[in-house]
Amino acid sequence: MKNFDQHFREEFLDLLTWRRDVRHFKTDPLPDGKMEELINYANMAPSVGLSQPWRFVEVSSSESRAKVLKVFESENDKALNDYHGEKAKLYASLKLSGMKEAPIQLAVYCDPDPEKGAGLGRKTMPETLAYSCTMAIHTMWLAARAQGIGLGWVSIIDPDKINTILDVPADWQLIGYFCIGYPVYVDDKPELERKGWEAREAPVILRK
Template structure:
């Protein structure tokens, strides 16, 4: 590999093997719901977060704010929030769909050794507002970019990530006692997968299959 970050001259020479491996990584980046309880090796989480922090952000604002949820009490409150919201969601479906919904494994909150609550600062000083005057939502988009970077880095280390979205954002903000101006973007479960699959769990459960890319590309 030629050159490096900040060196100015040259660009990385990514081999065909690397490009193939990268495609494999993208295919194996799955939303993990079934975790082993054993902890991550010491230093692994810090390493993954440092890689994630390399993600791009609007105006170089780095708006992501990451809360590592270690407290058993706070985790329990998060689980309670999930269970309440999950049941409310189930009741929105008709009988057959509700039955299937309740059978889905939609969180690994009780098993995953690491919980991360990822917020986006809605008005960070860093970046001086550059690039977000007309589209302030780009701050949250930047945070999502960081999350995806973290996800790929984790999978490259054999670590699984699950994004739990069935939560009340205001409730999570209160439980974790963070700045009320921060916006919850994701609650992530992190740990080693109990099992590995290249296909999405929702597809295996026949909830929703993936659709061809051609159905989502428009030309004008």
């Protein structure tokens, strides 16, 4: 069994501390093959029944990107209407997407019924397929951050509209849409915390 020393554990804590949801990207492209490398890291994540249900769609065309951006802007306007007063002003001031700057945009999907894995472990909890995809995303996120590359999760979108734009199989489930690239700056605190939107709290632990 591989043993990791104290130095590695401290470095790993730094990686977790400095991993951020990035919105401010440089336009510099990633090196050739880097995105494929990051996806290979994601592919090392655990998955229920070793099903590897994740599916990656790199959104490269300017036409598709423009359509996705339009969806985000529409949904973001709707979201703003849910807030009032100072909270609405704060929301309007937040940068919630790096779509205009990030060199890479990636949609991560879940195949809801992959042949791989033969159904092991998901008969009673089929949602573990989607959880597995989230594990893959987090694995890629940490691997990217270790190389100075940032990810930004864009959740203010309509999945059905994104599916239509990307023309994916009808049964695929959109897990996340990501902007990927080099961050303009790095910080050890989430931007939403620095901007006063919310603060990180200690976890809730129940013992029974």
